[in-house]
Amino acid sequence: MKKLLLLFVLGTLLSCDIGSDDGINFELEIMSITDVIVPSEFTLGETHQITVNYLRPNGCHEFNDFIFQSDGNTRTVAVVDTVYDDPNCSANAEEASVSFDFLVLSPDPYIFQFFQGSTQIGEDQYLIVEVPVVQ
Numbered sequence: 001m002k003k004l005l006l007l008f009v010l011g012t013l014l015s016c017d018i019g020s021d022d023g024i025n026f027e028l029e030i031m032s033i034t035d036v037i038v039p040s041e042f043t044l045g046e047t048h049q050i051t052v053n054y055l056r057p058n059g060c061h062e063f064n065d066f067i068f069q070s071d072g073n074t075r076t077v078a079v080v081d082t083v084y085d086d087p088n089c090s091a092n093a094e095e096a097s098v099s100f101d102f103l104v105l106s107p108d109p110y111i112f113q114f115f116q117g118s119t120q121i122g123e124d125q126y127l128i129v130e131v132p133v134v135q
Contacts, residue, residue: 032117059090
């Protein structure tokens with residue numbers, strides 16, 4: 001009886017397909033920023049909008065989020081896209097613009113490093129913008 005029960009349990013477990021491919025397949029990719037629109041100066045205590053432009057290689061790319069890293073008054077910013085595994089996506093590249101709000105809490109200038117990709121030897125490249133703060 002135990003053998004029969006064990007066979008039944010094993011047969012049930014092996015016949016189930018838990019990892020079905022019916023779902024949408026995707027991955028996340030850090031994109032290269034081409035240019036930015038940043039105010040020429042910030043006002044202490046106010047929120048300012050920063051716009052980031054980047055190139056989507058095809059229609060399978062969709063904006064997902066920003067990655068922010070803070071070190072004192074230096075902010076490193078990268079764009080993350082969701083890339084769908086779909087053969088029906090448009091093959092055309094397109095420019096995209098996304099924005100975020102930045103609250104100014106320090107009277108010192110802010111330095112933004114916008115990720116622009118990596119060199120062939122793996123060194124990260126950044127578009128660096130310094131923004132003074134007025135009161």
